[in-house]
Amino acid sequence: MLELRNLCFQYPDQSEEWRFHFSVAAGHCLAVRGASGTGKSTLLNLVAGFRAPKSGEILWNNQAIHNLPAWERPVTSVFQEHNLFEHLDVFTNIGLGLHPGMKLSPEQKSAIEQGLEQTGLGGFGARLPGELSGGQRQRAALLRAILRRKPVLLLDEPMTGLDPDARAIIRDLLVQEKASGITLILASHDEEDRKILADSNWNL
Amino acid sequence: MAANQPQPLRPAPFSAPAWQLAPGLIIALALIGLVLLGLGALLHTAGTLEFEELWQSRYLRGVVWFTVWQAVLSVFLSLLIALPVAMTLARLSHFPGRSLLLRLMELSLVLPTIVAVSGIIGVYGRQGWLTSLLNGWLPDHGWSLYGLNGILLAHVFFNAPLAARILLQALESVPAPRLRVASQLGLSGWWLWRTVRWPALRPVLPGVSALVFTLCFTSFAIIMTLGGGPRATTLEVAIYQALRFEFDFGQAAILATIQLVICGSLWWLVFRKRLESSLLPDRRFAEPVSLKDSPGQGLGRVLLLGIFSAFLTLPLLAIALRGLPALWPASPMPSIYGQLLPATGRSLLIAVPAGLGAVVASLFTLAAANKSGNRILAAIPVTTGYLPLIVPPLVLGTGLFLLLRPQLGNGAQGWVLVSLINGLMAIPFVLQVLRGPLNAIDKNTLNQADQLGILGWYRWRWLYWPRLRRPIALGLAYGIALSLGDFGVIALFGSPGQPTLPVLLYQQLGSYRISEAAGTGLWLLVLLVTLFALLSRVARPAPGTNTEPAPAAAPEPRHA
Numbered sequence: 001m002l003e004l005r006n007l008c009f010q011y012p013d014q015s016e017e018w019r020f021h022f023s024v025a026a027g028h029c030l031a032v033r034g035a036s037g038t039g040k041s042t043l044l045n046l047v048a049g050f051r052a053p054k055s056g057e058i059l060w061n062n063q064a065i066h067n068l069p070a071w072e073r074p075v076t077s078v079f080q081e082h083n084l085f086e087h088l089d090v091f092t093n094i095g096l097g098l099h100p101g102m103k104l105s106p107e108q109k110s111a112i113e114q115g116l117e118q119t120g121l122g123g124f125g126a127r128l129p130g131e132l133s134g135g136q137r138q139r140a141a142l143l144r145a146i147l148r149r150k151p152v153l154l155l156d157e158p159m160t161g162l163d164p165d166a167r168a169i170i171r172d173l174l175v176q177e178k179a180s181g182i183t184l185i186l187a188s189h190d191e192e193d194r195k196i197l198a199d200s201n202w203n204l
Numbered sequence: 205m206a207a208n209q210p211q212p213l214r215p216a217p218f219s220a221p222a223w224q225l226a227p228g229l230i231i232a233l234a235l236i237g238l239v240l241l242g243l244g245a246l247l248h249t250a251g252t253l254e255f256e257e258l259w260q261s262r263y264l265r266g267v268v269w270f271t272v273w274q275a276v277l278s279v280f281l282s283l284l285i286a287l288p289v290a291m292t293l294a295r296l297s298h299f300p301g302r303s304l305l306l307r308l309m310e311l312s313l314v315l316p317t318i319v320a321v322s323g324i325i326g327v328y329g330r331q332g333w334l335t336s337l338l339n340g341w342l343p344d345h346g347w348s349l350y351g352l353n354g355i356l357l358a359h360v361f362f363n364a365p366l367a368a369r370i371l372l373q374a375l376e377s378v379p380a381p382r383l384r385v386a387s388q389l390g391l392s393g394w395w396l397w398r399t400v401r402w403p404a405l406r407p408v409l410p411g412v413s414a415l416v417f418t419l420c421f422t423s424f425a426i427i428m429t430l431g432g433g434p435r436a437t438t439l440e441v442a443i444y445q446a447l448r449f450e451f452d453f454g455q456a457a458i459l460a461t462i463q464l465v466i467c468g469s470l471w472w473l474v475f476r477k478r479l480e481s482s483l484l485p486d487r488r489f490a491e492p493v494s495l496k497d498s499p500g501q502g503l504g505r506v507l508l509l510g511i512f513s514a515f516l517t518l519p520l521l522a523i524a525l526r527g528l529p530a531l532w533p534a535s536p537m538p539s540i541y542g543q544l545l546p547a548t549g550r551s552l553l554i555a556v557p558a559g560l561g562a563v564v565a566s567l568f569t570l571a572a573a574n575k576s577g578n579r580i581l582a583a584i585p586v587t588t589g590y591l592p593l594i595v596p597p598l599v600l601g602t603g604l605f606l607l608l609r610p611q612l613g614n615g616a617q618g619w620v621l622v623s624l625i626n627g628l629m630a631i632p633f634v635l636q637v638l639r640g641p642l643n644a645i646d647k648n649t650l651n652q653a654d655q656l657g658i659l660g661w662y663r664w665r666w667l668y669w670p671r672l673r674r675p676i677a678l679g680l681a682y683g684i685a686l687s688l689g690d691f692g693v694i695a696l697f698g699s700p701g702q703p704t705l706p707v708l709l710y711q712q713l714g715s716y717r718i719s720e721a722a723g724t725g726l727w728l729l730v731l732l733v734t735l736f737a738l739l740s741r742v743a744r745p746a747p748g749t750n751t752e753p754a755p756a757a758a759p760e761p762r763h764a
Contacts, residue, residue, distance in 0.1 A: 050651045071657035082648050087670050100216055101662035148656075 001025050002047075002152055002183055007056035007066075009039075009046055018042060020056075022202050026151065029174075029184035031194040034204030040187035043204075044154045047185065048077045060152070071100075076145040080157040083141030084129040090116070090140050091125035097144040115143045120169065135166025142173055153177065155186045159193055171196055219660025221575065228572025229581065231565045232588040235628060239595050242603025243464070249606050250457035263434075264442075264455075268462060271421060271438040274352060278359035278420040279413050285360060286367035286412075289512050291401060292505045293368070294375035305509065306372075308516050309365035313633065314682055314732060316689025317362070317425035318706045322713060322725040323519030324358055324430075325349065326526055333522065350432030358426040363416045365516060370415075374408040375401065414474045415593070418467055422596035424692040425706070429713060439463045440598050444695060453606055460599040471594045520729070527726025530719045540723050543708060547724075548731065551688050551704040554623045559683030561627035563676060566634040570642055589635045597629045601693045618697035626687035633686065634679040641675045642668065677739040685732050705731075 003023040010017045018039045024030040032040050045051045047058060049070035058066040060074050076097075084093045091112060098108050116122050119139045129137050138158060145153055155174070159167045174197055178184055186197055194201070296302065312320075327333050328349045338345050349357070378400055386400050424440040431437060437445075439459050446456035530540055569585040592600075604621060645667065653659075653667055691706040698707055705728045712721035 045651075048651070048655060050654070070651065070654035071659065073655075075655070077652070077655060079648070082646075083652065085649060085652075085667065088666065092666070096658055096666060097656050100657040100659065100666075102666065 001059075001061060002185075003057075003059040003062075004047070005057040005059065007046060007058060008054045009042060009051065010054050017054075018204075020046070020202075024183050024185065024200070026183050027178060027181045028199040029178055029186055029197045031198035031201045032185065032187045032204060033194070033201055038204040040204060041156055044077065044156050044185065044187060047073075047152075048075055048154055049073050074150050075152040075154055076148050076150045077154040077156065078138075078141050078145050078158045080160050081134070081137070083144075084137060086129050089126050089128055090121065090132070093129065093140060094144040094147060097148045111147060112143075115147055116140075119143050119173070133166075135162045135169070138162060138166065138170060139173075142170055146173065146177060151181075152183045152185070155184060155188070157188055158186075160189065167193075216657065216660040216662040218664075219662075223660060224571045224575040225581075226572075228568035228570070228575075228585045231568050232572065232585045235565070235588050235591065236584070238604075238624070238628075239591055239600055241607060242600045243595065244603070245607035246457050246460050246464075246599070246603035249453055250461050264459070266435075267437050267439060267442045267459070270436060271440075271463075272466070274355050274359070274436075274438065275417050275420040277352075277356055278363060279416045281356060281360045282363040282367050282416050283409075283413065285364040285512070286371055287405075288508055289364070289368040290371035290375060292508055293372050294401075296505060296509075301513075305513055306369070308513070309369050312362050312365040312516065313369075314685035314689065315362075316685075316691070316706055316709075316728055316732075317358070317423070318429065318691050318709050318713075319523065319689065319725045319728050320361060320519055321358060321426060321429045322709065322721055323521075323523040324354070324361060325713075326522030326722070327518045328354070328357060333518070348432075350430055351436050354430030354432070355423075355426055355436060358430055359420045359423065361515070361519065363419060364512075366419075367412050367416055370408060370412050371405060374404050378404045410474055414470055417470065418593050418596070421467060422463070422598065424598060424695070425710070428691075428695075429710070440596070440692065443598060443602055444692075447602060447605060447696065456602055457606065460602045464595060464599050467596060468594045471590060475590075523722060523725045523729060526719065526722035527724075527729075530723025531726060540720055543703075544705075544724060544727055547703050547705045547708045548727070550619075550702060551706075554619055554626065554690075554694070554704065555684045555687035558623045558627035558630060558687035559680050559685075561624070562630035562634045562683035563638075563680050565627070566631055566638055566679065567676075569631070570635065570638060574643070589632050592629045592632055597625050597690075598692045598696065600628070601625055601696045605696055618699075622690070622693050622697050623687070625693045626690050627683065629690070629693075630683035630686045633682050637675050637679040637682060638672065641671055645671070674740070677742055681736045681739045684735055688728065688732065688735075 001023055004020045007020040008017060009020075020043055022030065032043060034040055042051065046053055049066075049068065053066060056066075057064055065073050084090070085096070088096070092102065094112050094115070095102050095104050095108070098104055098112070104112075113122075113125070116125055119142075121136060121139055121143070124132065124136065124140075129140070132140070142158065153174075158174075159170050162170070171193065174184065178197070184197065186193065188194055293302070293306075325332060328335060328347075330349070332349070335347060335349075338347060347353070382400060386396060391399060421438075422440055423438070424444070427436065427438045427441045428444075431441065439462060443456045443459045443463075446452045446459065565588070569588050573582050573585040601621075604625070608617075608621070649667070653663060658666055689706055690704075691710060694704050694707055695710075698704065700707070700711065703711060705724060709721055709724040709728065712718075712724055
């Protein structure tokens with residue numbers, strides 16, 4: 001279970017303070033709702049460790065994780081865009097998620113190839129992200145997130161701006177992940193996304 | 205989906221924060237220490253003399269006055285040319301030959317002064333092309349290259365393209381939406397200048413002016429060759445004469461101190477205004493936006509760029525055309541190579557370590573500057589980048605010369621020092637090349653790398669190296685080239701019997717062996733071109749990686 005206890009955040013030059021307090025059970029999906037500028041991304045960045053809270057705690061299975069550096073937290077983020085390193089090909093982008101120095105075992109390599117096939121990206125491993133469509137890039141990003149096998153997925157508008165087919169593919173992948181016990185936090189504007197994926201809502 | 209067990213976390217090699225901080229700090233402190241040592245020796249020698257008495261000397265006052273005066277004029281003239289050229293180039297973002305012209309403008313940064321001078325003599329000198337033309341039209345024009353004319357001409361030749369290049373970068377960093385708004389409103393002329401151009405240029409102008417001033421203030425080879433007498437002597441030349449001919453170490457020390465005070469206070473002013481970052485703007489990709497034209501501007505632009513290109517090309521052409529017969533005469537093995545080849549070997553022996561050192565020092569320095577949260581700690585590596593501007597190489601050389609004079613027995617020790625000072629001298633330029641690409645990696649990318657645990661060595665290998673290999677090769681080429689063309693420090697420490705290429709060229713110019721000089725100039729030029737071509741080949745991106753951001757990664761996200 002992921003728990004946020006009185007997590008408090010404030011931008012250095014702003015008086016407004018944000019406070020988050022909720023929990024998500026393993027294998028559940030929490031949708032975060034709110035207009036833009038209400039702190040959806042900030043919340044996800046706090047959980048990922050990209051920003052430091054002023055006070056409060058983040059717990060995963062009753063262990064405090066808010067003091068861990070980003071690379072030791074049990075989470076993977078997928079943003080609306082710029083998820084991939086533009087100067088590296090798709091295979092390397094995904095491989096770096098499995099080992100940060102690309103020291104991959106043969107099993108891991110074949111897992112990546114297999115994953116690419118399953119997400120309709122077979123043969124795209126050697127392409128650069130810039131050569132793919134938005135939907136293909138997003139599938140590659142999600143594949144990397146999934147292959148990392150971290151128990152929490154932080155999704156920041158992952159389907160916004162994609163065409164309906166691409167949305168459907170990504171939704172299916174997320175539903176599968178949820179079924180396999182992964183916890184999701186989803187920030188999304190889209191009513192339908194939330195209806196299909198979310199088990200509960202948190203309003204900002 | 206295939207199951208992959210999460211791997212046990214093993215930290216990436218060299219991922220401890222100290223690896224980013226310590227080497228840069230140590231290198232920076234060592235270099236600062238070296239400079240302080242040189243300055244200490246200088247002040248120690250100068251301190252025993254009567255400043256007042258020497259200040260009374262008309263000669264000294266004349267030297268200081270002339271040094272400042274020619275530098276101010278050079279800055280003014282360089283900017284006068286650089287501003288319209290930069291604005292025209294910003295306006296015309298696509299025309300055949302544009303990138304060639306930009307290359308040419310960058311070349312002036314690494315073109316050895318002594319080579320350029322020989323080219324300038326070939327065009328504007330007594331027997332030069334333009335002078336001969338002028339002789340035909342106006343028999344008593346009274347033009348003479350030697351003296352202030354030649355100094356200014358050579359300074360503008362070097363610094364106008366450099367300034368234009370930096371200003372152009374500033375102009376190109378204007379966000380595309382702002383340009384589009386200007387385009388939609390149909391702004392042109394004064395209002396375009398006020399809303400778009402001036403806000404972009406203002407932050408870089410003081411830095412550019414200071415840079416050009418420093419370069420002209422401390423220029424040595426140009427004054428040596430084109431000064432033409434004691435009336436046009438600058439501090440650097442006076443220092444050299446005091447050290448090498450009059451053996452008046454006290455006077456050299458005082459002159460070097462004066463130079464230090466002037467350059468130092470100038471950069472202190474620039475620093476205080478926090479302009480350090482704006483001197484070296486990041487390079488971004490400008491999307492062409494068409495702006496409203498006033499009638500007749502098109503022709504003016506073509507004319508301006510045409511004249512500017514000719515101004516840059518003619519001296520190079522003169523070197524090539526005059527040098528070729530010397531290098532490629534009828535006899536199978538011309539005698540010129542007897543001197544040329546050993547000089548080349550000596551030059552490379554000094555320049556290659558200097559270039560490598562400058563790149564390594566710059567990389568570690570940048571890493572340390574980015575890493576340290578502490579303001580004072582961060583200032584140490586940043587200072588290294590500006591040391592050579594505050595403490596000109598010849599001043600530093602003078603200090604170290606005074607310090608080591610008794611021990612400086614053989615040439616080899618002198619060469620090590622020359623290589624070291626040359627490397628230090630190159631650091632600001634190498635930093636300029638590396639800083640932009642290094643800092644261009646956005647926060648989002650770094651966040652993701654953090655999340656994936658791409659730290660330390662892995663971060664370097666997968667994030668920085670693919671993007672930096674080309675800038676690194678370019679920086680290395682700059683570093684080597686600057687040292688290859690060095691004529692100041694080597695004049696101090698080298699021995700005339702064992703010349704490097706620039707010293708050989710100077711000797712040939714001095715003894716009126718003009719065709720041999722042209723041959724040496726061309727040889728050095730070819731060497732530089734080869735160096736750049738070779739290093740840019742080496743730096744070609746490996747398959748599967750791309751150092752240029754792909755179109756989809758342009759600053760503005762394109763929504764599907």
